[in-house]
Amino acid sequence: MQIKDFMIDQNLKELTEHRTVMLPFACYETTINKNINEHIPLHWHDELQFILVRKGEASFQVNEEKLTVREEEGLFINSGCLHMAKDQIDSGCVYICLNVSPSFILSQELYTTFVTPYIQATNLPYLHLVPKELWAKNILDSLMKIYQLTKENQPYYEIDISVHLTLMWKNLIMNGVQLEYEQKEMIKNQRMKQMLNWIHTHYAEKILLDDIARAGELSRSECCRYFKRILKKTPLHYVTDYRIQKSLFLLQQSESNVTEVAYQVGFNSTSYFIDRFRQSMNMTPLAYKKYKIADLIGEGV
Incomplete structure (x- = not known):
């Protein structure tokens, strides 16, 4: 079994059901x-x-x-x-x-x-x-x-x-790990999930740094520190990357076009979408679309 279409919800929780018929x-x-x-x-x-x-x-x-x-x-x-x-x-x-x-x-x-x-x-x-x-x-x-x-x-x-x-x-x-329970660490992980959840719910809308920080109950500077420390990128850079990730599935639909997809995932400029997509995927959205559709046809899908 190969999970190709990796599905997650707004909380980043994976939706794939991990079980056989009988066992979890x-x-x-x-x-x-x-x-x-x-x-x-x-x-x-x-x-x-x-x-x-x-x-x-x-x-x-x-x-x-x-x-x-x-x-x-x-x-x-x-x-x-x-x-x-x-x-x-x-x-x-x-x-x-x-x-x-x-x-x-x-x-x-x-x-x-x-x-x-x-x-x-x-x-x-x-x-x-x-x-x-x-x-x-x-x-x-x-x-x-x-x-x-x-x-x-x-x-x-x-x-x-x-x-x-x-x-x-x-x-x-039995390997001897000495277990620790730090309240600050638990709160940090929860706040990070709250901010990611907010982004994944609102990615198609206009997003400001203040919005993301508010979702995590943090100041703007503290919000940026969280993203830099955990994801090694700024909050708004993450938003852009996530929008591109969401565009991949849409581009594989034969009836879609690049401009429609750009606006569907939250970009307000087709040229900016193409530029950021090229930086991320090393090809234009149109080239990706043609490549993936040809691949699907080759597989007989």
Whole structure:
């Protein structure tokens, strides 16, 4: 399964349902540059996420931290953390992704003691899984086995998956992370989500810095500091990038034209839209539209 049209709501919460018919989890292989955006855009979800890079390497951002995950390495991303991924230097990065509901990790009797403290900790947004560490290798080995089990679909495979999930979580909590709970960090993450939520709701309208700052209950200067620290860009630069991201799907509709799309996503000038699109995508919107429609025809869609 390859999720190409990566759907998120106004809160950046991913809308993809991460479950099989019976179980609250999903395990699949994905190629980053086959996504409609040619990267995995910024989003979050309640599920825990485990990743194993099988080919190439990827640049991930989790909250405000960036790291590179190379072939045979992996990544754990905690529940509720903002994250995104890009192919590193066009390596053709392919990875296995496991998304699982925290409630499925352990039984209800063990959940409060061994799961809740870890998903609520503010110093555990992610863990880089490097196979030279035995605990990390055990997690990656179990992730690979779960992926194989979902493909083989043998009798009682659900029980085997449950066993491997338990082993993965046991190895994760045994690595010795000292958990911390900082109220300031929780508030910062919530305010960032509030501002992004406001942008994603109003991106097609005229947006001022004051509007974004007000959504996060911050001053203009503090709002800019949040975006610079977490997203490495100004709030209004983020708005422009998000509008371009939203234009990609619209441009693939055969009946759309560039001017209509520009105004639909909030640009009040077609020439400015074309200029910013070219800077972001290294081609004009019209060239992108022709390229994508030809690609869809080639795939027989």
